Amino acid sequence: MRRKIRTTLLSNFVFVVLFTSFSFYLSRRVFFYSEEARPSLDAVRKRFNNVYMNLAIVEDKRNRNRRVYSLNEFSPDAILMPDWEVLLVLSPLVNHLSSDTRDDYFCLFQNNAKTPAKPAGLLPFHHLKTFKCILPNSVRRLRPFYQPILTRSLKYWPGNDSESPELLRWNLITYESLSTEDDVILFVKGVNQRQGRNRSPSELRCVFGNDVTNGVRTEVTSSFQEVFRCRRPYEGPLIRLFPRSEEKIKVTLEVGEEKGVVPSVAYYQSTPQMLIGEEKSLLCACTMVYNVAKFLKEWVIYHSKLGVEKFILYDNGSDDGLEDVVEELVQEQYNVKTLFWPWSKTQEAGFSHCAVYAKDSCTWMMYVDVDEFVYSPSWLSSPYPSNQMLKSLLPSTSSSPWSSSEVWIDQLESDRRVGEIMIKCLEFGPSNQSSHPIQGVTQGYTCRTNGEQRHKSIVLLEAVDESLLNVIHHFQLKEGYRVKALTNEQGVVNHYKYQAWSEFKAKFRRRVSAYVVDWKQAMNPQSKDRTPGLGFAAIEPQGWANKFCEVNDSRLKMATERWFGFNSSTGYKMIWQY
Incomplete structure (x- = not known):
């Protein structure tokens, strides 16, 4: 009997030793x-x-x-x-x-x-x-x-x-969120699929939580394009779901029974996500960029010297060293900030995001692209640029020595209601260039089409409608605000749209606007968004270098040459070449 007990104990001991050793081995191998x-x-x-x-x-x-x-x-x-x-x-x-x-x-x-x-x-x-x-x-x-x-x-x-x-x-996803003091804004692809056809907010709910079944749901107050505004969730239910303050909470949109809960890569943040910490600027510029490193210095330096105080760039996934150029500009004391925005064909959504994100940091926002330069013909004879030039395009809202004049009071009241400045575009062609002009687009492209095309805008951010609705540089305004259109004598935009073919074909791959026809799709051949003579593939049309040349226009070339050019040991240079 004793021998049997000893044998059993020995067997158990060997089993424990082997089990412990094997467990330790696994703990070392599993990682x-x-x-x-x-x-x-x-x-x-x-x-x-x-x-x-x-x-x-x-x-x-x-x-x-x-x-x-x-x-x-x-x-x-x-x-x-x-x-x-x-x-x-x-x-x-x-x-x-x-x-x-x-x-x-x-x-x-x-x-x-x-x-x-x-x-x-x-x-x-x-x-x-x-x-x-x-x-x-x-x-x-x-x-x-x-x-x-x-x-x-x-x-x-x-x-x-x-x-x-x-x-x-990508055709159905919640890709970004933005928290304000009052609500949460979601950016969602695939719910409102057509321009002008938006789902009723009553069909939608915002869902907070990684477990969407038991997530916290709030009311949707606005539904336009890819932008949805939601009531903030009560913190109590969220704390019960996520007791650890460092936990990240996903947020998405629920679309009735038709689409269910939209997949999401967006997270909720309880504190407002606004651009703060700097003195509020009177005039800023916001745009979406993709591989514009070679163009950026010219665009920033030009508009900065004419009055833009702050630049906000939504980087659409650049891989051409854009961050190095931005860092160089920052070191030279230009106020340039980038936000990584990899979302394809979301220009309107990006502009909506910018209108909220920068509202506490900027009074007026200029929405123009990096190939667009704003000026007034009345400035072109000036020997030097002035940081008040662009600001002179804004409505006058300050007091004046003639404030007792009824005419001035009427003008002042009218200007107070201006929420957007509309500026027409002049579209320039390749101007016989075969590659990017080394002195910059303002120097290299001097031949354009006749007449004005679509406009760009400078927007009073506090006047932007709560819907954040915009259609390529034009915003819906709150009730009581109006749009002021500038004449061609007051201000224009030189849009260097049709550049040398090596540069222009890069645009063919990437159309940033969600509601602009894709050039690669064989549809809407008569659309104004299509380039005349360009088919559905990135193949250079015959005679491209001399297309779109109806008017020789060297006005801005001569002005920028005077403002920003200088003689160097290696020849005549523009300051953005350094």
Whole structure:
């Protein structure tokens, strides 16, 4: 009997030793790809309810004893953008795990195909890291598309498609949010799909929470284009759902029973996300940019010297060194701020965002593109530029020595009701240029079409309607405000629209406005948005270099040459060439 007991005890002891050793071995072999401490799986599943967290155990075929837990860092929210481009947005939970700046990541797809993943930028406010990669040709034939894994070493797909989330689609997604003192503004693709046809706010709800089933819902107060305004959620319910203050809360839109809850990569922030901390400027400029590094210095220096105090650039995913040019301008004391805005064809939404984001920092906002230069013909004889030139286009609202005059009082009252200055455009052609003029667009392009085209605007931000509705540089104004159109003698915009073919064809790939016809689609051939003589492919039309040349107009060329040119040891230069 004693021998039997000793044998049993010895067996149990050996079992405990072996079990402990094996457990220790596993604890050494199972780790996060980042080799940082991982939270418990139960905690992860409970916190994120497996809605926005994809947990997969992946076997590395190079070492069958090694198993890797892959969290959202490696299977992040991934969106299929136009032109088969995949944008990956890291979740807040693991955003810090990719603090390095190495660029040796790649996207691993469902058929084990992979493509390089390039760091794209930081989304504003929450500073979420993003990467871009191209969907391989071999994957494009498959259905459905599954979200790729972002990794450095994994060579094989996990092999469990049933647990893999499908690739998000750009045609239906909540891509950004902006909190104000009074409400939350969502930017959503695919709900209001046509210009002028907007869903009633009563059909919609805003949903706060990573678990959309039990999320906090609030009323939608405004629904126009891609912009939706929501009531702020009560903090109590959110705190009960998310007791940890550092937790990020997703926010999205619920569209009745037809579309359900829209997929989202946007997060809620309780504090207002406004541009503050600086003295309020009278005149700012806001635009959306893509690969304009070679043009930016000329545009900023010109408008700064004429009166723009602050520049806000919505970067649409540039990869031409734009950030280096911006840093150089900042070091030279130009006030230039960029927001990473990778969302394709969202110019109107970006302008709406800017109208709210900059409201506490700017009184008037000039909405013009980097290939557009504002001036008044009355300035062109001046020997020097003045920082009051552009401000002179704004309505007069200050007191005057003639304030007792009834005529002046009537004019002053009229000016107080002006909420937008409308300026007509003159469209310039290639002017026989075969490449970007080294002295700048104002010097290189001097031949234009006859007559004026679409207008651009300078907007009083406090006059912008709560809907934030705008159609390519023109805003809906609050009741009681009016638009003032300048004559061609008062002010015009030189729009260097049709540049040398090597520059113009880059526009063919990327149309930033959501409601402008895509040149690559064989539709609406008579649309005013289409370039005369240009087909549906980026093929240079015959005689392009001399097209759109009906009027020789060198007025701004001569003025900028006088204002910004100088003789150097290597010849005549413009100050933006340095």
